[in-house]
Amino acid sequence: MEGVKPMRAPFEGKLVRLRAREPEDEPYHNQWFNAxxxxRYLGRRYPISHAQSRKMLEPDPRYGWSIGFIIETLLEGDPIGQVFLGSASAEDRSAELGISIGDKSRWDGGYGTDAMRTVCRFGFDMMHLHRIELGVYADNERAVHVYERIGFRTEGRRREMYFKEGVYHDTLIMGLLEGELVDG
Ligand SMILES: CC(C)(COP(=O)(O)OP(=O)(O)OC[C@H]1O[C@@H](n2cnc3c(N)ncnc32)[C@H](O)[C@@H]1OP(=O)(O)O)[C@@H](O)C(=O)NCCC(=O)NCCS
Incomplete structure (x- = not known):
């Protein structure tokens, strides 16, 4: 019908779809987390085995109630990364977010921004969250640019939190409240 927007599933964006993780995702999951x-900008530093990456695809009790997705391209259905909302609290209606586009050849193609918008919209509209929080290395300029573009605000700085490649890195704490998501 003219003038009626096509229905978009809540786990679909303009470029990506978020789907459940499967045991079959292990081989490229292993590749992503060994690249x-x-x-370098995640809280990881050691190479991971196939057994470890198999476990990573299962819910991790360290993150309490959590939901993880594989990010795949809408066009080709290619898996390109993963995103999760973890440590969710029903009382506070808050959760922590982590994302990586593991297929580096897809960086700067708009997929990270679209996946972030999609998972935040999902969190607010489907999980009834009020607040989404993340931590990001202050020198991860690409990621900070993406988060600010969709409405995240810097709320604090944890100084010299991570030691990697011989230097300390500060971490920014960024937050997004319901109603603050900037649509593209
Ligand atoms: C950070 C990440 C999720 C972004 O995803 P992406 O698909 O590359 O992001 P997009 O293509 O949507 O946007 C990237 C933007 O950053 C910009 N950018 C690239 N390098 C940059 C830099 N050094 N400084 C500032 N902006 C930069 C791009 O130009 C683009 O902005 P534009 O659309 O205004 O031109 C992805 O690169 C990734 O997973 N990186 C490795 C893991 C990681 O850092 N995860 C986040 C941990 S908090």
């Missing part, structure tokens, strides 16, 4: 360019 230094991908993990």
């Amino acid at each position: 230094w360019d991908v993990v």
